Amino acid sequence: xxxxxxxxxxxxxxxxxxxxxxxxxxxxxxxxxxxxxxxxxxxxxxxxxxxxxxxxxxxxxxxxxxxxxxxxxxxxxxxxxxxxxxxxxxxxxxxxxxxxxxxxxxxxxxxxxxxxxxxxxxxxxxxxxxxxxxxxxxxxxxxxxxxxxxxxxxxxxxxxxxxxxxxxxxxxxxxxxxxxxxxxxxxxxxxxxxxxxxxxxxxxxxxxxxxxxxxxxxxxxxxxxxxxxxxxxxxxxxxxxxxxxxxxxxxxxxxxxxxxxxxxxxxxxxxxxxxxxxxxxxxxxxxxxxxxxx
Amino acid sequence: xxxxxxxxxxxxxxxxxxxxxxxxxxxxxxxxxxxxxxxxxxxxxxxxxxxxxxxxxxxxxxxxxxxxxxxxxxxxxxxxxxxxxxxxxxxxxxxxxxxxxxxxxxxxxxxxxxxxxxxxxxxxxxxxxxxxxxxxxxxxxxxxxxxxxxxxxxxxxxxxxxxxxxxxxxxxxxxxxxxxxxxxxxxxxxxxxxxxxxxxxxxxxxxxxxxxxxxxxxxxxxxxxxxxxxxxxxxxxxxxxxxxxxxxxxxxxxxxxxxxxxxxxxxxxxxxxxxxxxxxxxxxxxxxxxxxxxxxxxxxxxxxxxxxxxxxxxxxxxxxxxxxxxxxxxxxxxxxxxxxxxxxxxxxxxxxxxxxxxxxxxxxxxxxxxxxxxxxxxxxxxxxxxxxxxxxxxxxxxxxxxxxxxxxxxxxxxxxxxxxxxxxxxxxxxxxxxxxxxxxxxxxxxxxxxxxxxxxxxxxxxxxxxxxxxxxxxxxxxxxxxxxxxxxxxxxxxxxxxxxxxxxxxxxxxxxxxxxxxxxxxxxxxxxxxxxxxxxxxxxxxxxxxxxxxxxxxxxxxxxxxxxxxxxxx
Numbered sequence: 001x002x003x004x005x006x007x008x009x010x011x012x013x014x015x016x017x018x019x020x021x022x023x024x025x026x027x028x029x030x031x032x033x034x035x036x037x038x039x040x041x042x043x044x045x046x047x048x049x050x051x052x053x054x055x056x057x058x059x060x061x062x063x064x065x066x067x068x069x070x071x072x073x074x075x076x077x078x079x080x081x082x083x084x085x086x087x088x089x090x091x092x093x094x095x096x097x098x099x100x101x102x103x104x105x106x107x108x109x110x111x112x113x114x115x116x117x118x119x120x121x122x123x124x125x126x127x128x129x130x131x132x133x134x135x136x137x138x139x140x141x142x143x144x145x146x147x148x149x150x151x152x153x154x155x156x157x158x159x160x161x162x163x164x165x166x167x168x169x170x171x172x173x174x175x176x177x178x179x180x181x182x183x184x185x186x187x188x189x190x191x192x193x194x195x196x197x198x199x200x201x202x203x204x205x206x207x208x209x210x211x212x213x214x215x216x217x218x219x220x221x222x223x224x225x226x227x228x229x230x231x232x233x234x235x236x237x238x239x240x241x242x243x244x245x246x247x248x249x250x251x252x253x254x255x256x257x258x259x260x261x262x263x264x265x266x267x268x269x270x271x272x273x274x275x276x277x278x279x280x281x282x283x284x285x286x287x288x289x290x291x292x293x294x
Numbered sequence: 295x296x297x298x299x300x301x302x303x304x305x306x307x308x309x310x311x312x313x314x315x316x317x318x319x320x321x322x323x324x325x326x327x328x329x330x331x332x333x334x335x336x337x338x339x340x341x342x343x344x345x346x347x348x349x350x351x352x353x354x355x356x357x358x359x360x361x362x363x364x365x366x367x368x369x370x371x372x373x374x375x376x377x378x379x380x381x382x383x384x385x386x387x388x389x390x391x392x393x394x395x396x397x398x399x400x401x402x403x404x405x406x407x408x409x410x411x412x413x414x415x416x417x418x419x420x421x422x423x424x425x426x427x428x429x430x431x432x433x434x435x436x437x438x439x440x441x442x443x444x445x446x447x448x449x450x451x452x453x454x455x456x457x458x459x460x461x462x463x464x465x466x467x468x469x470x471x472x473x474x475x476x477x478x479x480x481x482x483x484x485x486x487x488x489x490x491x492x493x494x495x496x497x498x499x500x501x502x503x504x505x506x507x508x509x510x511x512x513x514x515x516x517x518x519x520x521x522x523x524x525x526x527x528x529x530x531x532x533x534x535x536x537x538x539x540x541x542x543x544x545x546x547x548x549x550x551x552x553x554x555x556x557x558x559x560x561x562x563x564x565x566x567x568x569x570x571x572x573x574x575x576x577x578x579x580x581x582x583x584x585x586x587x588x589x590x591x592x593x594x595x596x597x598x599x600x601x602x603x604x605x606x607x608x609x610x611x612x613x614x615x616x617x618x619x620x621x622x623x624x625x626x627x628x629x630x631x632x633x634x635x636x637x638x639x640x641x642x643x644x645x646x647x648x649x650x651x652x653x654x655x656x657x658x659x660x661x662x663x664x665x666x667x668x669x670x671x672x673x674x675x676x677x678x679x680x681x682x683x684x685x686x687x688x689x690x691x692x693x694x695x696x697x698x699x700x701x702x703x704x705x706x707x708x709x710x711x712x713x714x715x716x717x718x719x720x721x722x723x724x725x726x727x728x729x730x731x732x733x734x735x736x737x738x739x740x741x742x743x744x745x746x747x748x749x750x751x752x753x754x755x756x757x758x759x760x761x762x763x764x765x766x767x768x769x770x771x772x773x774x775x776x777x778x779x780x781x782x783x784x785x786x787x788x789x790x791x792x793x794x795x796x797x798x799x800x801x802x803x804x805x806x807x808x809x810x811x812x813x814x815x816x817x818x819x820x821x822x823x824x825x826x827x828x829x830x831x832x833x834x835x836x837x838x839x840x841x842x843x844x845x846x847x848x849x850x851x852x853x854x855x856x857x858x859x860x861x862x863x864x
Contacts, residue, residue, distance in 0.1 A: 035411035037358065037418065080589060089410055090356065091588060094544070097358055097414070098585035101537050105578035113574070215533055219419035257430040264423045271412055272402035 005131045007248060013137050014244035016144030017199055021217055022224035022236035022243070023148055024195035030168040030231055031188035032085070034092045035222060038076075038100035040214030042069060042193045046200025047209050048107055050118045058121035062201050069197030073190040081189070082182075100215075107211035116209040140202045147198065151191070152234050164188060165233065220247060223267050226274065302473040302616055311465060318457040327449045331522075334453045336562045337460045338519040340555035343542045344464060345511030351548035352472065352613070353504030354484035355404065356413045359421030360539055363509040365428065365531020366392040367516025372441040372526035373434060381443075385517030389510055395420070396509035400502040406705070418533075425532035440527030443520045452521060459518050463511065464551060468614075471507060475738070477615040480504055482724065482735050489722045492684070493739045493779060494710035534577070541584045547594030549613040556595060608728050608756040617731040617738075635698045637662045637783045637815040638683065638714070643692030645675075645682050652678045653689070654839035660783065663813040665806065667826045669850075670836035676819040677719065679836065680785050683817065684716045685709045696783065713741055715781030719788050721768040725761040729753035729771055732760055733778055742780030745812050749774050749804065765792050773801075777808060786818040790825050802828040823851075 021039065028036045049065040056064065076099055084091040122136040155161035166174040167184035175181045200207070200214070207213060221236075224243045228235030246266065250259035318337075322330055342364050349355040370388020371381045399420060403413040428435045435441065445452045471477055479500045482490035487497050520526050529535060538561070546557020561580065569576050591598055600610055608617075639659040645652055652675045660666050668676045681687045683694060685706035694702045696712045710716070724732050733753055737744060744750070753774050760771060769792065776784060789805070790798035802825040809816050820826050826833060826847060833850045835842040843853050850856055 029411075035409075035415055037411075037414055080585060083589065087592070090354065091592065093356060093411055093414055094540075094588045095585065097537075097540070098581060098588050101541075101581035101584060102578065105574060105581045108574040109578050212533060215418065216422055219415055219422070222415040255430070257426050260423050260426050264419050267419060268398060268402045268416065271408060271416065272405065 001129075002131055005129045006133075007252065009128060009131065009133050009138070011241075011244045011248045013141045014248060015241050016141035016148075017203055018220060018224055018240035018243050019148045019237045020144050020195045020199035020202075021221040022240040023151060023233070024192035024199075025221045026192075026225045026233060026236035027168075027188050027195075028192035029225060030233065031185055031192075032081075032092060034089045034096070035218075036096055036189075036193065037093060037218060038096045038103065039193065039196050039221060040217040041100040041103040042073070042196035042214070043200035043217055044107060044209075044211065044214035045069065045072065045103060046197035046202075047118070047204040047207055047213065048111060048116075049197075050201050050204035051111070051116050051209055054118070062198070065201035066194055066198055069194035070190050072197075073193040074186060077186045077189045082186075085185075104211045104214075111209075111211070113211060118204040118207075118209065120205045136205060140206075144199065144202060147195070148237055151195065152237070155233055168231070168233070219264070219267060223263075223270065226270055301618070302469060315461060318461060321457075322450045322453060330449055330453055332563055332566055333559075334449075334456050334522050335519075336555070336559040337456055338515050338522055339539070339542065339558035339562050341460045341463060341518070342512050342515035343539050343546065343554035343558045344467075344551060345508050345513075345515055346539050346543055347508075347548060347550075347554050348467070348471070348511060349505050349508035351543065351550070351553075352477065352484065352615075353480040353501055355501050355505050355508070356411070357417040357505070357508070358414050358540060359417035359419070359533070359536045360508075360512055361531050361533070361535035362417070362421040362424040363392040363396065363512040364516035364519070364535060364539070365421075365424050365526075365528075366395070367513030367518075368520045368523070368526045368530045369428065369435060369441075369516075370513070371517045371520035372443045375443045375520070376436075376441050381517075381521070385514070385520075388517050389513040392509045392513035393506055396506050397502070400505040404498055404501045404505065406498055417536075421531060421533055421536045425528040428528035428531055435528070438528060440525050442525055443523070445521035445524070456518055456522060459514075463514060467507065467511060468551065472614055473616045476500070476503065478617060478735060478738060481613065481615045481617070481727070482739075485724045485726050486722060488718075489724060489775075490735075491705075491707045492710050492716040492722075493736055493775075494707050494741070495739060496705070496707045538580070541580050543594075544584055544587045545594055547596030547598075548592075550594075550596045551614070553594050553596035560595075606756070607759065608731060611727045611759060612731060617727065617734045635662075636660055636695070637664070637697060638817070639695040640679075640683060641693045641695075643679070643682055643689045643694070645678060645687055645689045652839050653682065655692075656836070656839070656841055658834065658841070660815045660817055662782070662815055663809055665809050665816040665829050665831045666818070667830040667833050668817065668819045668836055669821070669823075669826060669833060670842070674836040675839040676836055677787055680716075680787055680817065680819060684714060684785055711741075713780075713782030715776040715779060715784040717769075717772055717776055717784065717786045717789060719791065721765070721772040723760045723768055723772050723775065726759060728756045728758065729760055729763070730756050732771060732775055736775035736779040740779045741782070742812075744778035744780055745808050745814075747774070747777060747804070747808070750778060766797070769793070780812075781814055783815045783817065786816065786820075788819055788821065790820065790822055798822060798825055799828060801825075805829055823847075 021043065025036060025039050046065050046069060049068050050061055053061050053064060080095050080099060081092060084095050120136050122139060125132045125134050126138060128138070155164060163174070163179045164184060164187070166177070167179055167181060168188070171181050171184070174184070220243050224239030225236045227239035227242050247259070247263060250262055254262065321333060325333065345363070346357065346360045349357055367385060367388040370384040370386070370391070372384070374381050374384020399416050403416045429438055447455060479490065479495050482493070482495055483497050483500050491497050516530065523530070542557035542561050543554055544557070545561065546555070547553025565576060572579070587594060636659040641657050643653055643656045656679060658666070668679065670676055678687060682689050685701070685704060689702065692702070693700055696709060696714055699712065701709050701712065724735065727735070730753065733750060749770065753771055760768060763771060769789070773789070790801055793801060805816055806829050808814055816829070818829065830847060832844060833847050834844040835850060835856050843850065843856055
């Protein structure tokens, strides 16, 4: 029983983290049609902002990290990506990878390659069904899931969200209806990557900070996006739960290396079986028509 | 053999090869040991970049984790050396494992419906897993400390061995792969997968083969690199190495041999000169350079040089592939008459999109040499039906035959290899090649000798890219390609759209003429009744996914139901 609760709490914590990542990745993917390979680096940026500004109170630091994320992503979209969309997805993908390289190297040049840590803002632990669990982890999991919920609420229940969804569904038609594609692309990219920055900032006390800390998160987040119906915006959050479950299970029974290899193998199998994402309904015309368009 | 040698190797190529060999042979006589070591390093890294280029630059397969393969080769050599096994065996084992891993990744990530960026994520995860494995399996790899590989042959000996392997590998791959049918197919797939597929090229297989060769060459580079670097550590398979090879290639120039070696050479030498002074700022600078190249000069240094030297358009478009029509042994077309087998047939085909049924039970057989026109109101399912015949949509029910074979579950390229040609509503040609190269690819993939037509002459030109042709010209080019490819059945989707009246009548006569002379069956969706009258042996009217009526044009136009449904006559 106790081990089950511990396991559940670990899954919850990972779920919050991957939900933030996967929803952001899914949004950018839906809008641009390209996986943001710099997504993990934005996690790293969030964590390092928390490290660099350690004099500032924690909550204010979180807000600052979000601000940095917004500015950075808008700047990147404006200076690098915007000119490349017309050159096709390969150019966009490479530019994002270039951005990832630069972010990693800036972090290494400024902070060095030695691991850094961020102190916990909340010490102590709470009793959950007879298991002692660090308060901060629980808090982070709850906050992460609340943020994901809020973002999905905005996307599905406000007119701004409607515009965003319209633009993802059919950018040209949305443009004809007066929804600026430029604003929507920049906005989606900013929101999506800022969610990753927030994930990094929130989890900075539990992560060992190195410039390369983000790269490992891309594959699980992508896995979460592929686990659900292609094009779905809320789906990646569900996918994140499955990823959290899977990776917690693997970590319980295997060493880190074997867990990574099994996870990689699972990713390969998933892609082989459902290359364009799992649709839990049977043959969906959506996947085929989107393939034709692409 | 000699003919093929002569075709593949031009005078310039032979000169470049001899020049490179002489320069490489002379280098130890002019260079001091340290620069010579640098050159050796630059050569193996150049080979690595060349390996990546085979996937990324030639076939358009993204890999951002290619060091995984390099690392496998390097560890193969190093582990063998540490256990007193001949290094050659270890290196070969590394290459073999790399090919197997690449096969697994390629089969999954390059599938028919895989998202284009899947390979990026997969290869990134692969390089992370590899370096993680190298770090933690200390009994095999000695963990983060790495394995020391001593070279027994001294600086000059190592140099000559390395240079020989690099030169021979590049020359062989260039001659066998890049100048052969594979190189041509890489270009075709990269530029227009849809068109390539409908010329009978298997896109998935071509990409996987490109990825396998690429992995093998990269692993070989790693195996050769081990004694040159002297220390094989997890970083050889890691993310930084993967990133660096991308930078070398992007800076040097994609899709060129000189670009791969130039980029690797420049960055390696720069790293030795500036790396110590600048430390991690050097890599940052490389990252910025990479971004600048992607953003402003996607063709890299070699591309810039070529533009400055005003190399001929066709040379730049082909990127080293041999795009000349081959007079290969094409089987002459079997006699059309006498065969009672229908050229193509569909029975009881149903196809819907989600809840919307589009085709609801269509039976159609087309005899060899017959011209069938599909007409019907918008939304009748004409284009979808062509798509079902060509293999783009899989029907929910029913069967499709080509010349007696059941092809219902066959991919488009397999149907194409059985003689099914396809023309699209929006012409699909290789936009980044010249018209002449477009025709050359079609002919090289051809099934039968081309139907002699005056149509081809106007496209025997290298002065512009297909991209610069007008829509009508692109359509004519597509037709010329498909006809010179020698189809047995040709599916056409509104061939006359966008043409002037005279041109479309002319087109209809050409098509009619081709069908009569070659026995090629035509199935055309067409709206213009005058063209239908000019072409069709038989007219099939589709309405609401069913065949309303079929017969000659006169029968059709006399039919009351057709007049109501289609012509709007009450």
